[in-house]
Amino acid sequence: MPATPDKQLAHLDLVPASPDQESVIANLLELYAHDFSEFYPLELGADGRFGYQHLSLYWSQPDRYPFLIKVNGKLAGLALIKNDHGVAQSEAVWDVTEFFIVRAYRRRGVGTKAAHKVWERFPGRWEVRVMESNRSALKFWQRAITGFLGTAINPVHLEKDGQQWHIFQFESAQSAAK
Secondary structure: OOOOOOOOOOOEEEEEOOHHHHHHHHHHHHHHHHHHOOOOOOOOOOOOOOOOOOOOHHHHOOOEEEEEEEEOOEEEEEEEEEEEEOOOOOOEEEEEEEEEEOHHHOOOOHHHHHHHHHHHHOOEEEEEEEEOOOHHHHHHHHHHHHHHHOOOOOOEEEEEOOEEEEEEEEEEOOOOOO
């Protein structure tokens, strides 16, 4: 068992995942799906895995970007980003498709700092969607977006395909710190 992560968040990296790291992303997605299954009806396959049907698209289609999140050089999570038509609007927007922080790194600013790095890296219109049933994610994204923008924004409530969503829409400017 690895050592407990340091209490200090000394250095966070958002690392583009290469095709040979697809299995690392797939493993992290299993942990993510396990957490997600608490409030969304996901079923295990016959192989004991949840699986992620569209993962290979992140290396074969343009405007899809897989990232590993590392803290002090150690794996701490993932972010899957794409530029596509949003849920709430017909024009293309940046979308946080999947975002996961390993439990040992939660509530230490890792997720917020990683989200801010993503938004700085991809300036433009963003849509962050959160299932209504995922209340802890709603609180996280509200804090992260407010911290990034410097002002609170209210999500739009939307029903699509029988699912209730909270959708945050905002603009990310080019970072001067790049």
